[in-house]
Amino acid sequence: MLLEGKVLAITGGASGIGKAAALEAARQGADVAITDIVAPETVRSLLDEIEVTGRRALYLQGDVAEPETAVRFMSTIESQLGGLDVFVSNAGICPFHAFLDLPPDVLKKTIGVNLLGAYFMVQAAANQMVRQGRGGAIIAVSSISALVGGEFQTHYTPTKAGVHSLMQSTAIALGPHNIRCNSVLPGTIRTPINQEDLADEGKASAMIARIPLGRLGEPEDLAGPIVFLGSSLASYVTGAALLVDGGCFVNLQ
Ligand SMILES: NC(=O)C1=CN([C@@H]2O[C@H](COP(=O)(O)OP(=O)(O)OC[C@H]3O[C@@H](n4cnc5c(N)ncnc54)[C@H](OP(=O)(O)O)[C@@H]3O)[C@@H](O)[C@H]2O)C=CC1
Ligand SMILES: C[C@H](O)[C@@H]1OC(=O)[C@H](O)[C@@H]1O
Numbered sequence: 494m495l496l497e498g499k500v501l502a503i504t505g506g507a508s509g510i511g512k513a514a515a516l517e518a519a520r521q522g523a524d525v526a527i528t529d530i531v532a533p534e535t536v537r538s539l540l541d542e543i544e545v546t547g548r549r550a551l552y553l554q555g556d557v558a559e560p561e562t563a564v565r566f567m568s569t570i571e572s573q574l575g576g577l578d579v580f581v582s583n584a585g586i587c588p589f590h591a592f593l594d595l596p597p598d599v600l601k602k603t604i605g606v607n608l609l610g611a612y613f614m615v616q617a618a619a620n621q622m623v624r625q626g627r628g629g630a631i632i633a634v635s636s637i638s639a640l641v642g643g644e645f646q647t648h649y650t651p652t653k654a655g656v657h658s659l660m661q662s663t664a665i666a667l668g669p670h671n672i673r674c675n676s677v678l679p680g681t682i683r684t685p686i687n688q689e690d691l692a693d694e695g696k697a698s699a700m701i702a703r704i705p706l707g708r709l710g711e712p713e714d715l716a717g718p719i720v721f722l723g724s725s726l727a728s729y730v731t732g733a734a735l736l737v738d739g740g741c742f743v744n745l746q
Contacts, residue, residue, distance in 0.1 A: 495724035497522035500574045502566065504557050504614055505584025507531045509684030510634060510715045512539060514581060517716035518723070524549040526570045526577075529584065530556050549574060557584045557610030558602075563617035576625050579723035580618035582611040582656070583634040587686050589645040600648045607652035611659060615674075619667055628671030630723045633660045634715070635676040637738045645690075653678075657734055664732030673731035675722045680738025682710035705740035714739075 501518040505511040506527030515525050516539070525543050527536060527550070536552050543550035551573050555562035570577050585607045588599055615631055622629035636653035643650055657676045664674040681700055683691065691697045691709070701709060718737050721727055736742055 494522035495720050499523045499578040501579040502526040502570055502577055503581040503583055504528050507536045510712045511583040513712035513716045514719045517720050519543040519546040519548040521720050524574050526551045528553045528555050528566045557614055558605040560613045563613040567617045567621045577621050579630045581632045582614050587649050589690055592647040595648055603648045604652055608655045611656050622672050623670050631674045632719055632722045633676045635678050637678050637680045637742055661732050676734045677718050678734050678736045679715055680710055680741045703741055703744050705744055
């Protein structure tokens with residue numbers, strides 16, 4: 494098992510990519526701490542599924558855009574699970590909207606959750622790991638959108654480029670503490686975040702046509718890469734970005 498005896502914490506772990514990663518981490522031997530904005534009842538069955546693997550699970554409801562959520566999350570992890578080894582910054586929103594009339598509130602909220610939320614959480618997790626003095630791994634869920642644009646994502650793609658950049662800079666800042674920082678860059682993965690967008694069958698099939706592996710991604714496609722980057726198999730990998738997109742990005746012509 495790749496994460497035997499480790500504690501992994503993840504934001505946005507109630508759904509989609511975060512949920513798949515949380516479950517795989519437990520199967521790989523980690524106790525799992527989840528924070529998300531949703532009510533605790535929503536994650537009850539997920540926590541049960543984790544506990545069935547023999548690992549411990551905890552849930553804290555909170556908004557990652559609020560800096561105090563990160564502080565509460567770390568102190569809950571320390572008191573209930575005894576420390577933190579792998580941190581995954583995953584919570585995010587993508588409210589598709591045209592550029593020319595994008596309301597300022599949508600811009601501020603997207604930046605607040607996706608970029609500021611990631612910053613607050615990564616900073617708190619890093620401080621926790623530094624205090625413990627046994628190193629660690631941080632993984633941010635960025636996106637192929639860090640590298641390419643989206644007509645209805647002008648407020649979203651800069652946040653994903655920002656998260657990717659954050660991992661590059663924290664890799665340098667935290668290397669002396671043996672804390673590795675990497676990002677995963679998913680392509681289009683079927684989750685609730687894009688359910689409405691992908692309901693446009695023309696759009697979905699145009700995307701699939703561009704993907705060499707011939708399908709959109711599923712949340713489980715990210716679980717392995719996240720666990721790998723958190724594990725000792727990746728012990729000399731830091732400051733890296735791993736595209737998980739079925740080959741979409743390289744398929745220009
Ligand atoms: N799906 C895709 O194609 C891709 C996704 N990503 C990134 O992957 C990450 C996970 O997304 P995905 O699994 O697809 O989406 P989901 O909507 O399935 O999961 C995101 C989770 O984060 C929660 N969340 C939203 N806002 C907050 C907040 N302020 N504080 C805490 N939790 C919050 C959501 O709650 P709620 O349901 O209430 O919103 C949800 O449970 C995101 O960062 C996204 O940008 C990157 C590339 C592609
Ligand atoms: C939510 C979108 O479908 C998804 O988000 C990303 O980051 C990808 O680039 C897709 O556009």
